[in-house]
Amino acid sequence: MDSESTVTMFYRHPAVECHVRCTRCERYICPDCVRQAPVGHQCPACVREGARSVRQARTIVGGRMSTTPVVTYVLFALNVLAYLAEVVRPEIVDRFAMVGARLVGPGGEYYTGGGPYLTSGPLRTEGVAGGEWERLLTSAFLHQSPFEGVFGILHITVNMVVLWQLGRVVELMLGRVRFAALYLLSALGGSVLELVLADPGRASVGASGAIFGTGAAYYVLHRRLGADTARVNRFVAVLVLWLLISAGFTSWQGHLGGLLVGGALALAFAYAPRDGRRAAVQAGAGAGLVVLLAVTAAIKVSEMTGGGIPL
Structure with missing residues (x-):
């Protein structure tokens, strides 16, 4: 079998050869875009999606929590x-x-x-x-x-x-x-x-x-x-x-x-x-x-x- 047929590319950078999969969506990630996760690695899209799912800290009245007035x-x-x-x-x-x-x-x-x-x-x-x-x-x-x-x-x-x-x-x-x-x-x-x-x-x-x-x-x-x-x-x-x-x-x-x-x-x-x-x-x-x-x-x-x- 031709070894070049097994080469995978990152969906955002088609010209970059990839060897690591996202542990969340299982797509391949290029070395420049890989993000460390608590378990394994994630792609930028999954990192953003995970950030949206994290509950925002709120004040006693429901406002967004901030540390700088x-x-x-x-x-x-x-x-x-x-x-x-x-x-x-x-x-x-x-x-x-x-x-x-x-x-x-x-x-x-x-x-x-x-x-x-x-x-x-x-x-x-x-x-x-x-x-x-x-x-x-x-x-x-x-x-x-x-x-x-x-x-x-x-x-x-x-x-x-x-x-x-x-x-x-x-x-x-x-x-x-x-x-x-x-x-x-x-x-x-x-x-x-x-x-x-x-x-x-x-x-x-x-x-x-x-x-x-x-x-x-x-x-x-x-x-x-x-x-x-x-x-x-x-x-x-x-x-x-x-x-x-x-x-x-x-x-x-x-x-x-x-x-x-x-x-x-x-x-x-x-x-x-x-x-x-x-x-x-x-x-x-x-x-x-x-x-x-x-x-x-x-x-x-x-x-x-x-x-x-x-x-």
Whole structure:
């Protein structure tokens, strides 16, 4: 018999002579593509198929397990970069801070009411009521200007320290996608409650609403795991004390809104049924909060504008 007739080739590299079979599909594998397996050797296709069949590690709420809190690092970097941008261009704060509605003259001067306003041109409405809806989120990445004294630097320092400490823990417990959703919805919840309850002409900035939402999630998730009650209660006491103190010199409405939204979403994440419906229930809770916040903001803006909703 001719010995060349027994030569076998790899299906991916027909020109390469093969002498080893895949222990899974029994096809021949060339030396460059052979993969070590627990028993024998496998081809690349069988290795990929085996990887898909391995169950992905999940967090307590069903998110993908990860060891690096990437979202926390990205959020931290965005806040710091936005702060540096404020140093270079202070007008960024006026343009993207949370403002419900205020009148602006042709020269950029603000009118807060309380007396006659002399102007040579028409007034325009600035803020969310003026169609600047992006302020509901952009304000959560800005902080008090460093030109406003020690409080400007202290504002971002405190928020970033807490984000660094809490964010990394909560992200690893929720997973990246769920943590990003919770952080952004908490920031949005803080802005919406401020739109509803605060002075519409007052500008406010800060990540505190999102931070309070992250803190609420930290509490809910640790209670879900049955963590040490005394330690968790001490954390809650600090959070409540921070909320009460902030009422005197910052936007307590934004803090409370973030706390409520973050806590509600964390409850949905933590206590959703642990079956095939879990992801749908969690996504539904998030979508429901988005709709609730959007409708609340639209109703408030409609009241402020006399029935019209600016786009």
